[in-house]
């Protein structure tokens with residue numbers, strides 16, 4: 001492939017954020033933020049309120065930037081759900097923001113609706129999928145009878161079955177037990193798609209080729225997981241050693 005066509009093909013698969021200002025409520029979360037994200041595994045780290053979920057919401061088209069553009073595989077992010085509904089999938093920090101249907105198999109079947117699969121077939125497919133995960137007994141279970149970690153697991157299964165090309169995982173390990181965390185790590189390692197993971201548990205992204213450290217809406221460091229995680233930890237250690245600020 002000629003160099004120019006190669007470059008265009010790469011750009012077409014990329015997530016690009018260009019000169020973005022994002023305002024939520026009265027708070028400016030990002031100001032003149034630009035990023036090109038093409039690596040297969042990317043970690044997002046940073047303090048509470050740094051902007052990790054806001055970045056995901058923007059990439060999903062849930063929040064529109066006031067200035068600048070967000071493009072996913074060459075499409076404006078806010079047009080993705082209408083024009084290419086199978087392109088981006090997001091695992092929300094809170095499973096209750098994601099789950100719609102009353103049973104596990106119905107929720108998984110919903111993930112197949114963008115593919116145009118008829119509902120009865122989608123339910124059958126969801127059951128077979130659960131069987132491959134040794135979870136056949138979960139199919140008819142009511143979501144309300146599941147624990148928080150189990151609901152987070154269902155949300156992950158819903159993304160896996162939908163198989164979008166870009167997976168955005170917002171603190172996916174937060175409620176999972178140790179076997180669940182190991183399973184998710186294995187699933188992510190085996191996924192053929194691009195995966196972006198936001199987490200406070202640095203060990204889950206330390207081995208990634210690229211990690212972004214967000215600090216108050218700006219990129220404080222961007223590079224291999226080992227060095228960016230070490231820099232963030234060193235900064236946290238320095239700040240933790242400071243005397244607590246006086247209460248107003």
Ligand SMILES: Nc1ncnc2c1ncn2[C@@H]1O[C@H](COP(=O)(O)OP(=O)(O)OP(=O)(O)O)[C@@H](O)[C@H]1O
Pocket residue numbers: 024025026027029046047048049050051052053054055
């Ligand atoms: N609905 C909202 N309205 C106004 N401001 C918001 C809203 N949601 C988040 N913010 C603000 O946007 C900033 C970024 O929040 P965001 O949720 O993206 O952070 P985060 O890095 O995901 O944090 P956490 O690690 O706690 O999940 C914060 O200053 C937060 O107060």
